[in-house]
Amino acid sequence: MKPAGLGRVLALVLALALPARAAAVPATITVQTARGATQLAVRMDRLAGPLVHGGTLVGLLNGTIARREGWYDLTLARQAFRFLPGAPAFAFNDRLQPLAGTAVVLRDSLFLPLQFVAEVLPRVLAERYSWDPRTARLKELVRTPPPATTIARLPNGLRPGHVITVDAGHGGRDPGNPGIYFPRGLREKDVTLQVALLLRDELKGRGIRVVMTRTTDTLINILDRARYCTAECELFVSLHVDALDARARRRFGEVSGFHTIIIGEENTEDADRIANMENEALQYEDAPAQGANDLDYILRNLQMNEYLRESARAAELVQEELAKVHTGTDRGVKQHNRLAVLNTARRPAILVEMGFSTNPNDARLMTRRSSQQSLATALADAIVAYLLEYDRKLGAPSAAGNGR
Numbered sequence: 498m499k500p501a502g503l504g505r506v507l508a509l510v511l512a513l514a515l516p517a518r519a520a521a522v523p524a525t526i527t528v529q530t531a532r533g534a535t536q537l538a539v540r541m542d543r544l545a546g547p548l549v550h551g552g553t554l555v556g557l558l559n560g561t562i563a564r565r566e567g568w569y570d571l572t573l574a575r576q577a578f579r580f581l582p583g584a585p586a587f588a589f590n591d592r593l594q595p596l597a598g599t600a601v602v603l604r605d606s607l608f609l610p611l612q613f614v615a616e617v618l619p620r621v622l623a624e625r626y627s628w629d630p631r632t633a634r635l636k637e638l639v640r641t642p643p644p645a646t647t648i649a650r651l652p653n654g655l656r657p658g659h660v661i662t663v664d665a666g667h668g669g670r671d672p673g674n675p676g677i678y679f680p681r682g683l684r685e686k687d688v689t690l691q692v693a694l695l696l697r698d699e700l701k702g703r704g705i706r707v708v709m710t711r712t713t714d715t716l717i718n719i720l721d722r723a724r725y726c727t728a729e730c731e732l733f734v735s736l737h738v739d740a741l742d743a744r745a746r747r748r749f750g751e752v753s754g755f756h757t758i759i760i761g762e763e764n765t766e767d768a769d770r771i772a773n774m775e776n777e778a779l780q781y782e783d784a785p786a787q788g789a790n791d792l793d794y795i796l797r798n799l800q801m802n803e804y805l806r807e808s809a810r811a812a813e814l815v816q817e818e819l820a821k822v823h824t825g826t827d828r829g830v831k832q833h834n835r836l837a838v839l840n841t842a843r844r845p846a847i848l849v850e851m852g853f854s855t856n857p858n859d860a861r862l863m864t865r866r867s868s869q870q871s872l873a874t875a876l877a878d879a880i881v882a883y884l885l886e887y888d889r890k891l892g893a894p895s896a897a898g899n900g901r
């Protein structure tokens with residue numbers, strides 16, 4: 498802020514200024530720090546009110562003071578305060594705040610209003626300074642650095658408090674794929690729910706909080722599903738069952754296995770087939786699909802850039818763990834840009850196709866209780882491995898400052 502345009506602002510600030518305190522003004526104050534206690538004289542000025550010597554105060558508090566364009570810039574506890582002599586205000590974080598008195602310059606020395614010491618510092622830097630009005634003492638509080646290992650860990654090494662969203666694909670009047678080799682009456686929506694509930698229990702047993710998009714045979718809007726994974730949620734996991742088109746019947750026996758899909762620009766070979774299949778759920782929505790506006794597109798691209806690496810890592814770990822229990826082919830991690838359920842995700846997100854219902858072996862694996870349990874355990878192991886990496890990244894000092 499330039500001093501030139503200040504008149505009007507100051508007039509406004511003056512109107513808002515706190516009334517001067519009627520309390521008795523001490524003749525001296527004490528500044529107490531880890532380096533000792535020092536007395537500082539209070540000087541009464543007819544116009545400016547009670548003052549303390551700025552240079553001495555700032556020196557005692559290990560701060561700095563610099564003069565720039567008529568302003569005095571103070572740095573205390575790494576915070577910046579600015580004073581303009583004669584103005585009943587100071588700037589903190591570029592915002593003007595009113596003062597009852599003013600800073601003044603007397604014989605080349607800056608004097609600061611006592612109110613700055615007695616009220617402002619203990620208020621805006623409360624964790625650093627306290628003021629005792631009875632003894633007129635400003636105390637610099639010693640900060641105790643947190644011990645290196647204060648964060649409790651669960652037996653599996655995770656810190657407590659992780660949140661995962663598990664989405665059982667389809668549901669209600671959206672059956673998903675018909676499950677040609679599933680036992681009679683079972684369809685994709687039933688199998689995804691069965692494994693999702695087992696996965697929920699596995700994750701809970703590992704100390705992870707789970708948010709389910711559904712726990713019963715209900716239809717959840719496909720565009721709403723990923724929104725269950727809010728800011729605190731660390732991964733969105735959508736469970737599905739793949740199937741070949743009925744016309745590809747000759748290949749039912751040879752095509753098997755599991756893959757994990759993440760959002761991405763590189764549509765791989767199966768992309769169109771999977772998108773057509775999984776987006777079919779859109780036809781069951783009551784409301785018209787609203788996922789394609791510009792804002793969604795921008796958000797999706799942001800999300801894509803921000804979480805592509807995390808999503809890809811989670812997907813790799815899921816493939817690794819599923820490979821240990823699955824009898825079908827490891828079909829790898831795939832990228833996709835047209836899957837509605839992933840495109841609405843604002844957090845790391847994966848979609849797991851657990852197997853082909855058009856393959857007899859896969860169908861058996863996905864519907865037997867014991868192998869469903871193995872799938873759920875493998876998925877939970879992968880998620881724990883992912884979160885452990887995530888914890889380590891956050892715990893590393895080099896990664897601490899990147900805002901993630």
Ligand SMILES: [Zn+2]
Nearest residue numbers: 666673737738
């Ligand atoms: Zn599906």
